[in-house]
Amino acid sequence: MTTAELVLARCSELxxxxxxxxxxxxxxxxxxxxxxxxxxxxxxxxxxxxVHQDAAGNICGRREGSTPGLPALLLGSHLDTVPDxxxxxxxxxxxxxxxxxxxxxxxxxxxxLEVIGFSDEEGSRFxxxxxxxxxxxxxxxxxxxxxxxxxxxxxxxxxxxxxxDPRRVGEAARRPEDLVGYLEAHIEQGPYLEAADASLGYVTxxxxxxxxRLSVTGEARHAGGTxxxxxxxxxxxxxxMIVAVExxxxxxxxxxxxxxxxxxxxxxxxxxxxADLSLDLRAATDDERDRSWQxxxxxxxxICEERDLRLDAVETHNAPAAPxxxxxxxxxxxxxxxxxxxxxxxxxxxxxxxxxxxAAVTDIAMLFVRCHDGISHHPDEAVRExxxxxxxxxxxxxxxxxxxxxxxxxx
Amino acid sequence: MTTAELVLARCSELxxxxxxxxxxxxxxxxxxxxxxxxxxxxxxxxxxxxVHQDAAGNICGRREGSTPGLPALLLGSHLDTVPDxxxxxxxxxxxxxxxxxxxxxxxxxxxxLEVIGFSDEEGSRFxxxxxxxxxxxxxxxxxxxxxxxxxxxxxxxxxxxxxxDPRRVGEAARRPEDLVGYLEAHIEQGPYLEAADASLGYVTxxxxxxxxRLSVTGEARHAGGTxxxxxxxxxxxxxxMIVAVExxxxxxxxxxxxxxxxxxxxxxxxxxxxADLSLDLRAATDDERDRSWQxxxxxxxxICEERDLRLDAVETHNAPAAPxxxxxxxxxxxxxxxxxxxxxxxxxxxxxxxxxxxAAVTDIAMLFVRCHDGISHHPDEAVRExxxxxxxxxxxxxxxxxxxxxxxxxx
Numbered sequence: 001m002t003t004a005e006l007v008l009a010r011c012s013e014l015x016x017x018x019x020x021x022x023x024x025x026x027x028x029x030x031x032x033x034x035x036x037x038x039x040x041x042x043x044x045x046x047x048x049x050x051v052h053q054d055a056a057g058n059i060c061g062r063r064e065g066s067t068p069g070l071p072a073l074l075l076g077s078h079l080d081t082v083p084d085x086x087x088x089x090x091x092x093x094x095x096x097x098x099x100x101x102x103x104x105x106x107x108x109x110x111x112x113l114e115v116i117g118f119s120d121e122e123g124s125r126f127x128x129x130x131x132x133x134x135x136x137x138x139x140x141x142x143x144x145x146x147x148x149x150x151x152x153x154x155x156x157x158x159x160x161x162x163x164x165d166p167r168r169v170g171e172a173a174r175r176p177e178d179l180v181g182y183l184e185a186h187i188e189q190g191p192y193l194e195a196a197d198a199s200l201g202y203v204t205x206x207x208x209x210x211x212x213r214l215s216v217t218g219e220a221r222h223a224g225g226t227x228x229x230x231x232x233x234x235x236x237x238x239x240x241m242i243v244a245v246e247x248x249x250x251x252x253x254x255x256x257x258x259x260x261x262x263x264x265x266x267x268x269x270x271x272x273x274x275a276d277l278s279l280d281l282r283a284a285t286d287d288e289r290d291r292s293w294q295x296x297x298x299x300x301x302x303i304c305e306e307r308d309l310r311l312d313a314v315e316t317h318n319a320p321a322a323p324x325x326x327x328x329x330x331x332x333x334x335x336x337x338x339x340x341x342x343x344x345x346x347x348x349x350x351x352x353x354x355x356x357x358x359a360a361v362t363d364i365a366m367l368f369v370r371c372h373d374g375i376s377h378h379p380d381e382a383v384r385e386x387x388x389x390x391x392x393x394x395x396x397x398x399x400x401x402x403x404x405x406x407x408x409x410x411x
Numbered sequence: 412m413t414t415a416e417l418v419l420a421r422c423s424e425l426x427x428x429x430x431x432x433x434x435x436x437x438x439x440x441x442x443x444x445x446x447x448x449x450x451x452x453x454x455x456x457x458x459x460x461x462v463h464q465d466a467a468g469n470i471c472g473r474r475e476g477s478t479p480g481l482p483a484l485l486l487g488s489h490l491d492t493v494p495d496x497x498x499x500x501x502x503x504x505x506x507x508x509x510x511x512x513x514x515x516x517x518x519x520x521x522x523x524l525e526v527i528g529f530s531d532e533e534g535s536r537f538x539x540x541x542x543x544x545x546x547x548x549x550x551x552x553x554x555x556x557x558x559x560x561x562x563x564x565x566x567x568x569x570x571x572x573x574x575x576d577p578r579r580v581g582e583a584a585r586r587p588e589d590l591v592g593y594l595e596a597h598i599e600q601g602p603y604l605e606a607a608d609a610s611l612g613y614v615t616x617x618x619x620x621x622x623x624r625l626s627v628t629g630e631a632r633h634a635g636g637t638x639x640x641x642x643x644x645x646x647x648x649x650x651x652m653i654v655a656v657e658x659x660x661x662x663x664x665x666x667x668x669x670x671x672x673x674x675x676x677x678x679x680x681x682x683x684x685x686a687d688l689s690l691d692l693r694a695a696t697d698d699e700r701d702r703s704w705q706x707x708x709x710x711x712x713x714i715c716e717e718r719d720l721r722l723d724a725v726e727t728h729n730a731p732a733a734p735x736x737x738x739x740x741x742x743x744x745x746x747x748x749x750x751x752x753x754x755x756x757x758x759x760x761x762x763x764x765x766x767x768x769x770a771a772v773t774d775i776a777m778l779f780v781r782c783h784d785g786i787s788h789h790p791d792e793a794v795r796e797x798x799x800x801x802x803x804x805x806x807x808x809x810x811x812x813x814x815x816x817x818x819x820x821x822x
Contacts, residue, residue, distance in 0.1 A: 023676075083676040084631060084684075124678050189636030207635060211679060220495060222787035223668035223691050224618060224762030225600030228661050230785060235669055236657050239650035246647050250639050257634035258646055259679045261672055265434075265494040267535050268622060268670045268689040268727075269763075270788040273495075278679040280634050316679075351635030352680075374641060376633035377681040 003103070004389035007095045010043060011087045014079070023084040023379065028120035028131060029057060029158040036079045040094060040117045047102035049115060056135030056172035057119035057164055063101065065111045073109075073402055074182040074362070075100060075395070076116035078132065078354055082124050086381020090121060092369065092388070093185040100396045110407050111180045113399070118354045125149045125158075127213070127278070127316055133357035138173030179362040180406055181328050184355045185395050186366060187383055191374030192347055199387045200394055201345040202332045203366035206356045207255075207282040208289045208321035214300070216241070217310040220265055220273030231271055235263050237309045238275035244299045245279065254283040254292040255350055278316075284348050286320050322356035327405055328365030335367070335398030339390050351376075367395055414514070415800035418506045421454065422498045425490070434495040434790065439531035439542060440468060440569040447490045451505060451528045458513035460526060467546030467583035468530035468575055474512065476522045484520075484813055485593040485773070486511060486806075487527035489543065489765055493535050497792020501532060503780065503799070504596040511807045521818050522591045524810070529765045536560045536569075538624070538689075538727055544768035549584030590773040591817055592739050595766045596806050597777060598794055602785030603758055610798045611805055612756040613743045614777035617767045618666075618693040619700045619732035625711070626723040627652070631676055631684030642682055646674050648720045649686035655710045656690065665694040665703040666761055689727075695759050697731050733767035738816050739776030746778070746809030750801050762787075778806055 001009075017035045019025045026032040037059040041051045044061030051061045059079070062072065077093025094117040101115050116136065123129030126147040134140055145156040145166060159166045188194075193201050218232035242258050249256035257280045263272040281296070283289035297313065304311045336344040347368060355364040369391045372382035412420075428446045430436045437443040448470040452462045460472030470490070473483065488504025505528040512526050527547065534540030537558040545551055556567040556577060570577045599605075604612050629643035653669050660667035668691045674683040692707070694700035708724065715722045747755040758779060766775040780802045783793035 082678045082681050084681075089633070122678070122680065127679060129680070189633045191638070191641060209635070220789045221785070222500075222600045222762055222789075223670055224620070224666065224693050224760070225785055225787055227602070227785075228657075228666070230602060233657075233668075235672060236653055239653035242647055242650035243654060246639075246644075255635060255639070257644075257680070257682055259634055259674075259681050259683060260677050261646060261674055263670075263672055265788075266671050267493045267533070267788070268538060269533065269540070269668070269691050270493050270495075270670050271668055272670060273789070280680050282635050349635070351633055374632070374636055374638075375630075376636055377676075377678070378631045378633075378684070 002389060003099050003392050004385045007099050007388055007392065008385060010095045011091055013039065014091050015087050024081055024087065025083040025085065026079070026081045027125035028080055029162040033057065033080065033119060034162065037117065040079060043098050044115055047098050048105040049101055054172040055164060055168045056132055057162060058132045058136060058172065059117040060114060061101065062112055062114040063105065065109045070111050071178050071180045072112035072114040073180040073399065074114050074116055074358070076118060076182065076354060077184050077186055078118035078121035080120050080122050080124065082122050082377050084379060086376060086378055088187045088371065088381050088383050089189065089376050092187055092383065096185045096392050096395055099392050100399060103396050104399060109403050111403070121354050126155050129317055129352060130354060130357040133354035135169055135172040136174055137357045137360040139357065139360050140169055174361055176361055181325065181363040181402065182355060182358040183328065183332070183395070183398060184353055184366045185391055186353055186368060187371040187376060187381070188368040189351045189371065189374065189376035193345060193368060193370040194374065196345050198345050199340065199370055199390045200336050201347050201368040202329055202336065203324050203349045203368060204346045205284065205324060206322040206349045206353055207284060208286040209280065209282045209317065209319045209352050210289060210293060210315060211317035212279040213314045213316050214277045214279055215312040216275045218273055221271045223269040223271055226271060232308050233271050234275040234309060235272035237303055237307045238277055240303050241300050244303065245296055248295050248299060249292060252288065252292040252295065254281060254288055256281045256296065282350055284321065319352060319356050322359040322364065324365045325363030328363050328402060331398045331401035331405055332365050332367050334401040335394035338393050338397045367391060367398065413800060414510050414803050415796050418503070418510050418799055418803065419796060421506045422502055424450065425502050426498050435492055435498065436494040436496065437490070437492045438536035439491055440573040444468065444491065444530060445573065448528065451490060454509050455526055458509050459516040460512055465583040466575060466579045467543055468573060469543045469547060469583065470528040471525060472512065473523055473525040474516065476520045481522050482589050482591050483523035483525040484591040484810065485525050485527055485769070487529060487593065487765060488595050488597055489529035489532035491531050491533050491535065493533050493788050495790060497787055497789055499598045499782065499792050499794050500600065500787050503598055503794065507596045507803050507806055510803050511810060514807050515810060521814050532765050537566050540728055540763060541765060541768040544765035546580055546583040547585055548768045548771040550768065550771050551580055585772055587772055592736065592774040592813065593766060593769040594739065594743070594809060595764060595777045596802055597764055597779060598782040598787060598792070599779040600762045600782060600785065600787035604756060604779060604781040605784065607756050609756050610751065610781055610801045611747050612758050612779040613740055613747065614735050614760045614779060615757045616695065616735060617733040617760045617764055618695060619697040620691065620693045620728065620730045620763050621700060621704060621726060622728035623690040624725045624727050625688045625690055627686045628721040629684055632682045634680040634682055637682060643719050644682050645686040645720060646683035648714055648718045649688055651714050652711050655714065656707055659706050659710060660703060663699065663703040663706065665692060665699055667692045667707065693761055695732065730763060730767050733770040733775065735776045736774030739774050739813060742809045742812035742816055743776050743778050745812040746805035749804050749808045778802060778809065
């Protein structure tokens with residue numbers, strides 16, 4: 001069995017750990033999270049790593065460098081998924097990292113090597129993304145404890161039910177001086193590598209993202225008895241907004257998505273009195289992103305004015321664009337050169353990644369693996385075995401290149 | 412205590428029977444339905460009626476006419492509600508009917524008098540309206556047994572859990588020869604009586620209604636990684652449709668409402684791959700209604716074409732416009748004349764009512780009671796005590812006028 005075959009077989013094993021019988025859904029602090037951590041922990045142990053689950057529910061495996069207690073190079077990605085997910089977003093990076101640790105188990109390194117399977121990157125359960133990696137980065141916000149899932153369970157309760165002590169979440173935070181850097185392998189989730197016929201690519205910067213919870217309030221009234229001139233239909237207003245968001249983001253060159261909508265009371269014969277929607281906004285730079293939001297907000301307010309609706313916009317996520325560190329990115333490029341003569345392709349990542357949270361505490365770089373037709377967050381997500389094999393080779397050699405560069409930097 | 416005070420106090424009592432602690436929600440075949448039937452049954456008994464729950468879960472109270480076994484004049488409305496309902500839609504009509512039966516308990520009548528509290532008019536639980544009154548009208552459709560509520564419970568299961576035998580639902584059906592007619596009192600649920608400064612009005616015809624379940628299918632993909640030209644966003648498509656439905660119905664003089672929308676997978680960072688919505692369409696005549704649907708469907712298909720989406724439209728309800736019988740309506744008008752000299756106002760009902768189902772088996776007529784600001788299907792639903800008092804007087808005298816007309820018709 002090749003390493004790529006092993007990694008892909010493990011992706012399939014993780015596939016089976018799902019809250020749904022019909023699709024893959026594995027979210028933060030659920031029973032499925034516990035099972036996935038246990039499985040990943042076993043694989044880490046088989047790769048010669050010392051395993052522990054940290055205070056935020058991340059599963060971590062570590063081996064020491066040439067001297068115990070040296071700062072660590074982190075390799076990681078996440079084990080949680082969106083609902084109806086594919087098999088590779090997140091998981092592939094964790095399993096490639098474990099495979100690299102296995103390959104290098106007897107290679108002396110000038111740093112500790114640590115693999116992390118992050119507990120929450122997608123934010124599918126509590127609406128707030130990157131909870132696992134933000135705990136590691138030490139950017140945890142005490143306000144998050146009151147976030148609730150769809151069943152009304154707070155993050156605080158969920159920690160307790162998972163067997164974690166909320167008061168100790170700070171123990172998951174790493175100090176900058178204990179870290180060398182962070183490398184993450186991930187499927188591209190976009191069509192650009194495939195279009196360029198490239199197996200791998202490196203990331204230049206990760207898009208800045210903002211997320212909002214938008215509540216549109218009108219008035220619930222009888223669907224038959226209420227003439228149009230008396231209606232304050234929250235759903236028609238929200239619909240006009242969704243169409244406007246697409247138009248404005250397209251024009252601004254940003255990417256905006258409304259992924260959720262819920263209306264109340266939600267009866268076939270009642271005019272919706274309220275609509276709650278999510279807005280996810282991304283751009284290559286923070287400036288573009290923020291200008292785009294200003295334009296969108298102005299238009300949403302205009303629609304509300306016209307329809308006598310109220311808009312409440314709450315920002316639930318604000319991640320500045322995270323540029324990758326040049327010295328680590330050069331190691332990634334060196335890794336890709338192991339099997340490719342052409343100049344590797346650099347991309348900005350439209351998708352958010354754990355790396356953007358970790359950037360708050362250490363240097364980051366990312367390796368992208370080509371995926372089929374840019375499809376992600378969907379069961380049709382697919383990678384080619386040859387790309388995974390190339391990716392593992394490149395990631396392994398990137399770690400060795402970081403070792404050389406690290407020694408050079410130490411002087 | 413005046414009769415109106417009693418009726419309003421009983422409305423408040425029914426208010427407390429709710430599936431929700433924060434709002435009024437009482438749907439078909441739930442524990443709340445059982446309690447409401449028991450309470451209404453008690454009040455019927457106090458009014459001198461013989462009470463039974465029929466094979467479809469309707470609560471019925473009957474007194475014989477001058478000879479036992481005469482055909483019956485039915486008075487009724489419904490006891491179920493939408494989610495977050497007001498206190499009067501349906502319930503007021505049942506309680507006014509009970510009050511009238513009480514007032515006439517010692518008055519000899521040339522027909523049996525029967526009060527019915529229908530089990531389901533709103534269709535809030537199974538998406539299909541008028542289940543109670545259609546059982547009485549003998550227009551039950553065996554396909555309905557497979558309808559499911561949000562928890563996946565079929566109507567068949569719900570019957571069994573409520574203690575009803577699905578095989579015996581036909582026993583709730585009345586024969587035309589056993590009936591004299593059907594009178595229903597109801598709040599207007601529109602602003603027209605209030606605008607005309609009128610306490611009561613009569614209904615000329617009940618709007619024809621059609622309801623559809625619309626499924627828009629696109630492709631779920633990653634919100635960050637998928638450029639606009641690759642998106643097949645089911646929610647943006649559905650939103651464009653919702654805006655178009657409003658525009659087209661307004662132009663056609665019909666009334667169309669999208670009261671429900673659900674998207675899948677419903678995650679903040681995933682492009683919706685599917686949106687399911689309800690469409691409720693009403694017009695004064697069946698022709699106008701059907702022409703309006705044809706226009707809407709054409710536009711929805713055009714939007715799908717443009718956005719590479721698929722549309723599946725399933726009709727879930729089709730009720731032809733139901734004209735009120737002239738001889739019964741004259742009795743209602745005579746009733747209103749008891750306290751009002753002016754010519755009573757006739758309206759077409761934009762809202763559906765049990766009467767439209769009952770029209771399949773006997774003549775119908777309706778009395779409308781003014782409501783505040785046309786608000787209905789909302790906790791702010793309100794009636795004036797004086798209008799309820801006038802309504803009970805008018806309804807009582809309408810029954811007596813039907814008695815005279817009935818005798819005259821018998822020759």
